[in-house]
Amino acid sequence: MKNNVNRFGYVSIVGRPNVGKSTLLNRIIGEKIAITSDKPQTTRNRIQGIHNIANGQIVFIDTPGIHACHSRLNKGMVDAALAALRGVDLLLLVVDAGGAIDDRLVRDVLGGTGTPVMLVLNKVDLLADKRVLLERMAAWSQLYPFREILPISAGSGEGVDGLIETVCGYLPEGQPLFPDDILTDLPERFIVAEMIREKIFRLTRDEIPYSTAVTVESFTERPNGVVAISAAICLERPNQKGIIIGKKGEMLKKIGSQARHDIERLLGTRVFLELFVKIEENWSERTSKLREFGYE
Numbered sequence: 140m141k142n143n144v145n146r147f148g149y150v151s152i153v154g155r156p157n158v159g160k161s162t163l164l165n166r167i168i169g170e171k172i173a174i175t176s177d178k179p180q181t182t183r184n185r186i187q188g189i190h191n192i193a194n195g196q197i198v199f200i201d202t203p204g205i206h207a208c209h210s211r212l213n214k215g216m217v218d219a220a221l222a223a224l225r226g227v228d229l230l231l232l233v234v235d236a237g238g239a240i241d242d243r244l245v246r247d248v249l250g251g252t253g254t255p256v257m258l259v260l261n262k263v264d265l266l267a268d269k270r271v272l273l274e275r276m277a278a279w280s281q282l283y284p285f286r287e288i289l290p291i292s293a294g295s296g297e298g299v300d301g302l303i304e305t306v307c308g309y310l311p312e313g314q315p316l317f318p319d320d321i322l323t324d325l326p327e328r329f330i331v332a333e334m335i336r337e338k339i340f341r342l343t344r345d346e347i348p349y350s351t352a353v354t355v356e357s358f359t360e361r362p363n364g365v366v367a368i369s370a371a372i373c374l375e376r377p378n379q380k381g382i383i384i385g386k387k388g389e390m391l392k393k394i395g396s397q398a399r400h401d402i403e404r405l406l407g408t409r410v411f412l413e414l415f416v417k418i419e420e421n422w423s424e425r426t427s428k429l430r431e432f433g434y435e
């Protein structure tokens with residue numbers, strides 16, 4: 140690759156739920172723009188992160204995990220992931236290095252794509268025996284003509300610089316599309332809602348995270364510099380309200396204080412965060428609500 144040529148390209152990060160796609164995006168961007176949790180299906184939208192390199196710019200697209208879907212919400216999520224396979228310059232297929240060889244994923248997702256694919260074996264820090272890694276690399280390589288197979292740990296950062304360098308080799312010529320001081324083109328309101336949703340994913344269990352959507356209802360900068368945010372936590376059923384609020388309001392307080400911490404970091408200013416709970420019966424099956432929440 141000639142160094143004096145400018146490069147610009149789109150790279151989609153795809154794979155099954157919970158393999159570390161959002162953790163990888165955050166690691167590449169160097170800031171938390173995508174939410175993460177140890178529960179599958181945390182990401183519901185495509186999330187674009189912008190990474191500048193010496194001679195250009197790369198737009199990385201984090202996507203929802205590809206899974207068998209039952210609800211309309213899940214179908215919308217998988218559709219968003221599949222749409223991100225098209226019109227990009229490179230695909231990063233992220234898998235769990237210690238997980239099973241997933242020939243179905245390769246067949247269903249990569250079949251027919253003309254886009255180069257790099258296989259990223261994530262979470263290598265969890266593999267005690269590195270021989271397992273070599274075996275997995277060999278087995279995956281039998282399934283598909285991956286252009287590269289890279290073991291990394293998005294959690295610790297091991298191998299991520301090398302991954303970015305390798306990605307640069309697949310970028311077409313082009314000029315940067317975004318100013319060099321922005322990390323994402325997502326609206327602040329969206330990221331704020333996501334940070335609240337992340338805390339719900341991390342602090343609650345069972346069906347609660349999957350029954351929750353968050354909308355920012357107002358976002359105002361006060362003369363003293365404090366940003367006042369009011370956000371609604373929307374649940375599917377009235378009996379879920381008590382769980383989110385908790386005994387003496389403790390759960391809601393915890394969600395609020397952890398989210399406020401992240402939002403203050405994101406906005407670089409003090410934040411006053413007000414949360415309230417709303418019931419939107421069966422929103423995950425209703426097209427109008429899915430549209431309103433940005434999931435369709």
Ligand SMILES: Nc1nc2c(ncn2[C@@H]2O[C@H](COP(=O)(O)OP(=O)(O)OP(=O)(O)O)[C@@H](O)[C@H]2O)c(=O)[nH]1
Pocket residue numbers: 155156157158159160161162163174175176177178179180181182183202203204205261262263264265291292293294295
């Ligand atoms: N040990 C280890 N854990 C990791 C690594 N990368 C991600 N994780 C953890 O794996 C879990 C899932 O990570 P996410 O980044 O949310 O995964 P995702 O693929 O975006 O998940 P979905 O939103 O379900 O598509 C989180 O608990 C992460 O902390 C890694 O390299 N090593």
